[in-house]
Amino acid sequence: MKIRIKYAKTGVLRYIGHLDVMRYYQKAIRRAELDVAYSQGYSPHQLITFAAPLGLGVTSEGEYFDAEMNSVSSSEDMVNRLNAQMADGMKVIDIVALREGAKTAMAVVAGSDYLISFREGYVEPSLFLSNVKAFYEQEKIEVMKVTKTRETLMDIKPFIYAMDIRDSQIYMLLSTGSVDNIKPELVMEAMCRYLDIPYERMAFMVHRLETYMRNDSGELVSLLEAGDPIK
Amino acid sequence: MERLALSDEILMQVEKPARYIGNEVNSVVKDLADVDVRFCMCFPDVYEIGMSHLGIQILYDMLNRMPDVWCERVYSPWPDLDTIMRKQAIPLFALESQDPIKDFDFLGITLQYEMCYTNILQIIDLAQVPLLSVNRSDDDPIIIGGGPCSYNPEPIADFFDLFYIGEGEMVYRELIDAYKENRAKQGSRRDFLEMAAEIEGIYVPQFYDVAYQEDGTLASFTPNNPHAKERIRKQVVTDFSKVTYPEKPVVPYIKATQDRVTLEIMRGCIRGCRFCQAGAIYRPTREKDVEEMKRLAVAMIRNTGHEEITLSSLSSSDYSGLPELTEFLITEMGKLKVNIALPSLRIDSFSLDVMQRVQDIKKSSLTFAAEAGSERLRRVINKGLTEDMIREGAMKAFQGGWNKVKFYFMVGHPTETEDDLKGIAELCEKIAEDYYTIPKDQRIGKVSITASSSFFVPKPFTPFQWASMNTEQEFLEKARIVKGHFLEMKNRKSLTYRYHDADLTIMEGIFARGDRRLAPAILQAYQNGCMFDAWHEMFRQEIWNQAFADHQIDIDFYTHRERSTEELLPWDFIDIGVSKHFLISEWERAQRAEITPNCKQQCSGCGAACFGGGICYER
Numbered sequence: 040m041k042i043r044i045k046y047a048k049t050g051v052l053r054y055i056g057h058l059d060v061m062r063y064y065q066k067a068i069r070r071a072e073l074d075v076a077y078s079q080g081y082s083p084h085q086l087i088t089f090a091a092p093l094g095l096g097v098t099s100e101g102e103y104f105d106a107e108m109n110s111v112s113s114s115e116d117m118v119n120r121l122n123a124q125m126a127d128g129m130k131v132i133d134i135v136a137l138r139e140g141a142k143t144a145m146a147v148v149a150g151s152d153y154l155i156s157f158r159e160g161y162v163e164p165s166l167f168l169s170n171v172k173a174f175y176e177q178e179k180i181e182v183m184k185v186t187k188t189r190e191t192l193m194d195i196k197p198f199i200y201a202m203d204i205r206d207s208q209i210y211m212l213l214s215t216g217s218v219d220n221i222k223p224e225l226v227m228e229a230m231c232r233y234l235d236i237p238y239e240r241m242a243f244m245v246h247r248l249e250t251y252m253r254n255d256s257g258e259l260v261s262l263l264e265a266g267d268p269i270k
Numbered sequence: 271m272e273r274l275a276l277s278d279e280i281l282m283q284v285e286k287p288a289r290y291i292g293n294e295v296n297s298v299v300k301d302l303a304d305v306d307v308r309f310c311m312c313f314p315d316v317y318e319i320g321m322s323h324l325g326i327q328i329l330y331d332m333l334n335r336m337p338d339v340w341c342e343r344v345y346s347p348w349p350d351l352d353t354i355m356r357k358q359a360i361p362l363f364a365l366e367s368q369d370p371i372k373d374f375d376f377l378g379i380t381l382q383y384e385m386c387y388t389n390i391l392q393i394i395d396l397a398q399v400p401l402l403s404v405n406r407s408d409d410d411p412i413i414i415g416g417g418p419c420s421y422n423p424e425p426i427a428d429f430f431d432l433f434y435i436g437e438g439e440m441v442y443r444e445l446i447d448a449y450k451e452n453r454a455k456q457g458s459r460r461d462f463l464e465m466a467a468e469i470e471g472i473y474v475p476q477f478y479d480v481a482y483q484e485d486g487t488l489a490s491f492t493p494n495n496p497h498a499k500e501r502i503r504k505q506v507v508t509d510f511s512k513v514t515y516p517e518k519p520v521v522p523y524i525k526a527t528q529d530r531v532t533l534e535i536m537r538g539c540i541r542g543c544r545f546c547q548a549g550a551i552y553r554p555t556r557e558k559d560v561e562e563m564k565r566l567a568v569a570m571i572r573n574t575g576h577e578e579i580t581l582s583s584l585s586s587s588d589y590s591g592l593p594e595l596t597e598f599l600i601t602e603m604g605k606l607k608v609n610i611a612l613p614s615l616r617i618d619s620f621s622l623d624v625m626q627r628v629q630d631i632k633k634s635s636l637t638f639a640a641e642a643g644s645e646r647l648r649r650v651i652n653k654g655l656t657e658d659m660i661r662e663g664a665m666k667a668f669q670g671g672w673n674k675v676k677f678y679f680m681v682g683h684p685t686e687t688e689d690d691l692k693g694i695a696e697l698c699e700k701i702a703e704d705y706y707t708i709p710k711d712q713r714i715g716k717v718s719i720t721a722s723s724s725f726f727v728p729k730p731f732t733p734f735q736w737a738s739m740n741t742e743q744e745f746l747e748k749a750r751i752v753k754g755h756f757l758e759m760k761n762r763k764s765l766t767y768r769y770h771d772a773d774l775t776i777m778e779g780i781f782a783r784g785d786r787r788l789a790p791a792i793l794q795a796y797q798n799g800c801m802f803d804a805w806h807e808m809f810r811q812e813i814w815n816q817a818f819a820d821h822q823i824d825i826d827f828y829t830h831r832e833r834s835t836e837e838l839l840p841w842d843f844i845d846i847g848v849s850k851h852f853l854i855s856e857w858e859r860a861q862r863a864e865i866t867p868n869c870k871q872q873c874s875g876c877g878a879a880c881f882g883g884g885i886c887y888e889r
Contacts, residue, residue, distance in 0.1 A: 072572075081609075126294065
């Protein structure tokens with residue numbers, strides 16, 4: 040049976056990179072004594088896969104991984120057992136059993152939404168907030184895409200599904216996944232160019248709100264929708 | 271805990287910020303209102319290396335079990351952060367509380383290898399504490415050194431307030447109680463050091479005067495304070511049921527060099543290899559209870575979630591409970607899907623069977639620590655491994671399906687000749703030839719034999735402490751002879767030979783048998799930019815050369831010079847139980863290439879029986 044785990048990564052744990060988060064959960068699952076399945080061979084490893092990697096320094100309340108289980112208890116019990124093993128900053132939010140035939144989280148990720156806030160001492164937040172609408176309403180939002188061999192101009196407007204202001208922060212819903220993966224930093228870089236000011240990575244703090252997949256009608260819905268709670 | 275000593279901007283700039291945030295699973299956070307004494311344990315190298323060290327985990331756990339003590343950790347900030355901390359005058363902080371270390375009561379620094387000496391100065395300096403013990407005030411933490419290099423603490427004596435000689439489980443409680451008592455009566459730093467000097471195993475360098483002869487050797491080493499003891503007796507655990515072991519070791523977020531559970535099964539070694547310092551200073555050999563090892567294995571895997579477990583000791587094959595423990599681990603760890611990383615074992619039917627069951631033969635290799643190339647030289651160093659044993663072991667393994675062999679050698683042993691050096695290549699050749707006697711259809715492709723050699727450094731408290739160490743040129747010339755001979759071997763295509771750098775070895779040689787006159791040179795090298803010397807790419811020979819030259823330090827005096835057994839050695843004031851008389855007799859037997867039996871075969875009266883425990887009383 041496959042389960043999907045939703046978790047939040049906040050506080051000081053934003054300094055832990057993606058690979059280390061994977062190792063962290065492998066150890067946490069062992070400590071929680073969940074009956075996860077392992078691969079065969081001399082060095083068996085847990086059959087778990089993560090949805091969408093999160094950059095160093097980024098916080099999130101909508102992260103996911105899938106695990107193949109030999110046996111399960113209730114969602115509530117497994118959430119509690121994992122949370123009893125968490126370090127400050129990591130919290131398991133929900134667990135569902137995936138329905139028959141559900142694809143892995145990594146394969147179905149289609150979007151993520153973010154809040155961008157401003158680190159003090161770099162840029163004037165009001166300049167950005169007052170221009171969000173105009174920036175987003177441009178016909179095209181072009182960025183320089185640098186590949187190994189050449190630089191090409193790419194229009195990312197079709198992959199920015201929404202952009203708005205929320206509590207003095209910039210809200211954006213972006214395409215995520217293996218095909219058109221747009222990082223929020225890329226959008227902010229484009230916005231800096233639009234405002235004609237130099238882009239500084241350190242000026243912005245990124246928080247991911249949720250990771251989405253598309254349902255049968257093509258709408259973006261939470262990755263939890265592929266499963267059901269275990270009673 | 272969201273409060274960090276470093277700003278978000280700094281953490282986002284440096285490599286691997288997780289090195290500096292603490293908050294790891296099983297790290298201990300206490301309420302300051304409940305503790306009287308704040309201790310910070312330091313491994314003076316980068317986090318991933320320091321976090322792999324068992325000794326610190328043992329002491330961290332032990333001190334934190336004391337309700338009135340909070341022990342935290344610190345490691346060397348990597349050069350990227352080092353630069354920022356200096357520029358912004360950020361004081362070095364402990365990981366758990368993120369508080370400045372200068373406000374702590376104690377800073378304990380483990381001394382695992384000589385090449386960390388400039389890193390010690392980096393730690394003290396970034397902590398904003400005076401580098402020299404004599405310049406510290408009542409407000410500064412007491413800086414303690416311990417670990418293998420404290421068996422000759424003299425080159426770094428000026429930087430420490432005290433050294434703890436021996437195993438950490440023994441007198442920390444006494445030391446902390448003395449500290450609390452002194453504070454209660456509002457005593458000074460000096461008052462405390464005098465109290466500490468009275469405690470067994472504690473050495474306070476500033477309470478001793480050293481005088482030198484005209485030829486540069488020691489003339490005298492005498493206490494200048496009535497509280498200081500003539501000799502410092504190493505502290506030894508004789509009953510492991512009375513000491514603690516970390517059942518809940520700290521689990522790092524980033525991958526440490528040793529990312530697994532480590533079970534210490536035994537301390538000390540029965541073998542008595544004459545080059546080996548650990549084999550001498552950890553005498554007598556003491557085994558731990560096998561039932562306790564089983565209990566700990568399960569508990570520690572539960573508490574950490576690690577996916578691998580390993581055993582730790584010198585010469586693990588000599589642990590009498592090994593067959594029982596490995597059988598238990600293979601069954602129980604198998605159920606938990608935990609890998610077993612075997613320590614290096616003597617190659618025989620038992621170890622081959624175990625290896626076959628826990629690892630993929632195709633990917634694994636056999637390891638022989640032959641240490642010397644000829645039968646004669648192996649007798650000189652008292653390495654009880656004969657050519658027959660090696661060939662027999664290798665052959666058994668080849669028949670079991672192995673085809674990769676690794677050899678470890680040391681180059682530069684006392685009495686070494688060109689024949690001994692050529693013996694390294696010849697031994698490897700014989701193993702290759704043995705492999706090809708197996709019929710083609712019964713072997714798996716080509717054999718691969720890798721020999722690597724390090725250069726020998728004479729260490730205090732070994733029978734070779736009087737020996738002449740080779741110069742850098744001699745080392746390199748010897749390595750060339752070995753390399754050249756490998757190229758003459760018939761099966762050279764199956765053989766690989768590698769040797770370590772000689773420049774760091776020379777440095778290690780200077781410090782290993784150095785004295786107090788080295789301290790100003792170490793200080794200067796640090797002040798001129800040396801740090802992380804153990805990292806070869808950061809080692810800056812020219813700064814060191816300048817520092818030695820400026821302080822009239824003759825390198826050969828410390829390395830190349832053979833000492834007379836009459837000479838007063840800088841570390842003679844330490845009593846490790848093993849007598850000087852025994853070491854001299856071993857030094858003489860080495861010259862005659864005579865083997866001394868191991869502790870299980872026959873007691874040779876080394877002196878370690880004075881501690882009243884271990885192998886000395888089991889026979």
